Amino acid sequence: MQAIPGALPRFLLVYAALYGGYGLTTPFLPALLSQRGLSPTEVGLVLAAGTGLRLAAGPLAGTIADRFAAGRGVLAVCAALSATSALLYLVGHGFVGLLLAGLAHAAATAPLAPLADALALPAAKASRFSYGTVRGAGSAAFIGGTLAAGQVTGFLGLAALPVAGAAAFAALAGATLRLPVAAASARTQVTAGARQLLRMPAFRRLVAVASLVIGSHAVHDAFAVIRWREAGLSPATASLLWAEAVAAEVAVFLVVGPPLLARLGPAGALALAAGAGLVRWSVAALTVALPALATIQALHGLTFALLHLAAMRILGQTVPPAVAATAQTLYGTLGLGIATTLATLAAGPLYGALGAGAFWIMAAACAAALPLVPGLADEAVAPDRPH
Numbered sequence: 001m002q003a004i005p006g007a008l009p010r011f012l013l014v015y016a017a018l019y020g021g022y023g024l025t026t027p028f029l030p031a032l033l034s035q036r037g038l039s040p041t042e043v044g045l046v047l048a049a050g051t052g053l054r055l056a057a058g059p060l061a062g063t064i065a066d067r068f069a070a071g072r073g074v075l076a077v078c079a080a081l082s083a084t085s086a087l088l089y090l091v092g093h094g095f096v097g098l099l100l101a102g103l104a105h106a107a108a109t110a111p112l113a114p115l116a117d118a119l120a121l122p123a124a125k126a127s128r129f130s131y132g133t134v135r136g137a138g139s140a141a142f143i144g145g146t147l148a149a150g151q152v153t154g155f156l157g158l159a160a161l162p163v164a165g166a167a168a169f170a171a172l173a174g175a176t177l178r179l180p181v182a183a184a185s186a187r188t189q190v191t192a193g194a195r196q197l198l199r200m201p202a203f204r205r206l207v208a209v210a211s212l213v214i215g216s217h218a219v220h221d222a223f224a225v226i227r228w229r230e231a232g233l234s235p236a237t238a239s240l241l242w243a244e245a246v247a248a249e250v251a252v253f254l255v256v257g258p259p260l261l262a263r264l265g266p267a268g269a270l271a272l273a274a275g276a277g278l279v280r281w282s283v284a285a286l287t288v289a290l291p292a293l294a295t296i297q298a299l300h301g302l303t304f305a306l307l308h309l310a311a312m313r314i315l316g317q318t319v320p321p322a323v324a325a326t327a328q329t330l331y332g333t334l335g336l337g338i339a340t341t342l343a344t345l346a347a348g349p350l351y352g353a354l355g356a357g358a359f360w361i362m363a364a365a366c367a368a369a370l371p372l373v374p375g376l377a378d379e380a381v382a383p384d385r386p387h
Contacts, residue, residue, distance in 0.1 A: 007127040011120050011134045013175040018079075018112055019138035021168030023145020024152075024161055025086060025105075032089060032158045033098060042095050049099060050106030051341055055333050059194060061111030062329030065118070071325050072179050075115040079173035081108035086166040090159060112172070114328035121316035122324070123180055131316070132261075132309055136253025139305075143246055194326050197319075203327070205372050206314055209270055210335030212369040213307050216277050216362040218343035220284065223351045223358070231288040241297050248301035256301065257309045266310040266317075271373045273307035277366030285359035303366075311335070314376065 033043045065074040085108045088101035117135075124131040145168070152160050197203050228238045252260075261269045280299040283292055311331065319327040343365075350358035 007123050007180055008129040008133070010175065010178050010180075011123060011129075012137050014116055014172060014179065015120075015134045015138035016141040017168050017172035017175055018116055019142040020145040020148075021082070021165050021172060022109075023142040023147075024149050024168055025165035027146050028149055028153060028158060028161055029089075032161060033102075035158050036089075036092075036098060038095060038098060046095075046099050046102040050102045051337070053103050053106045054110035055337050055341075057107040057110040058114055058329040058333045058337070059326065062114060062118070062325040062327075063194060065111075065115060065325035066323050069322070071115055071119050072176060072181055074325070075112065075119065076173045076176040078108055078111050078115065079169050079176055082112065083166040083169035083173065084108075086162045086169060089162045109169075111329060114332040115325055117312060118325040118328040119179055121312055122321060125316065130258045131312055132253045132258045132305075135308070135312075136250050136255075136305075139246065139250045139253055143243075143250070194330055197323065197327055197330060202318075202376060205376055206311060207331060207335040209274065209369045209372050209376070210307065210311055210331065211339035212365045212372075213274050213277050213303060214336055215339035215343035216281060216365040217303070218340065218347040219351060219358045219362050220281070222344060222347045224284070227356060228288060228293070233288070233290070237290070241293055244294065244297045245300035248298045249305045252301035252305035253309070257306050260306065261309050261313060266313045267373050267376045269306050269310035269313075270376065271370060273302050273304075273310065274366045274369040274373065276302035276306075278363050278370075281359040281363035281366065285356050285363065288356075 030043050030047065033046055034040070038046065061074055061078060065071040068074075082105065085101065085105040088104055089098065092098040092101040117131075120131055120134055123129075124134070149161055149164070152164055225238045225242070228241065229235070233241075257269075260272075264272060276299045280296045280303060283296045287293075315324075315327055315331065347358065350361055354361070
């Protein structure tokens, strides 16, 4: 891809619309489903079914994008479908209707972030801007979208959120069409790209590292606030601790991460992320003292954002453009989606049996990732090219 003047503002708009749409629709979706008459069990079934469908929809869209060299077009279509399907929550009635709406929206939104990353990485390299800048803008937009959702709900009610989300995804579709297009000469033969990638030991190792470190957040995400409140921390304090973690994520994406990644290299950054997770969850297992919690919440910038930057660097440097979307969606599905789903399912029994000791299991997961890191960035992750 040749350098495109103004590429950075175009990608900033794409990521702002994408993650702003997520922020407007995701956090309040359970409440909307409940308001529309679903029982807690039915809400859980709708959300779980959507998660399951995402695991298939993401790689399928990535494969289509690669096979037809149409990443930008597939992203725009998925964004438009995301806008349309968000409105289905307002016309669906009963469990079946809302389940179908949830499945349609999950299938449409699943490929959005991986496809955006597949487009952004080569553009960042060609146009010499930092991928962390656009991804950090996305995280900031998610915060803004979530805050806006609270205000919209207060003034107009929960039913206004699908409309707001649809507007954001429609804006994403329009912004996507203004992105640079990869040159046709960059296309190579795409046959069984997913199978080829999964046969590569380095790709499997990268996915394993991401699965262990990202999956290790499960106990925190599910039970940290419960534990904090049981320890006497106020809801306001818990909210500030959670906001601190997100702020650290944005800071690493925008400011700290790119120079740290340049200094350590991708493998070193992955090791630092795993090591930070080991420290973070070990401290979480030992104490709920506020100074300690405030310190380890800042490590979220390393355990999530720095890991993501390093993984994107490895994929961007080693995966050819012809299978970039497939690689991104597979990484997102296996390294993030399935790992998070399985770890979240395990988090309940672990916390029920061990209490705060469940954090030791999460620390062990990060420790298990460390031996997989050395030399990872030096190995070929890409499938074999035709000779």
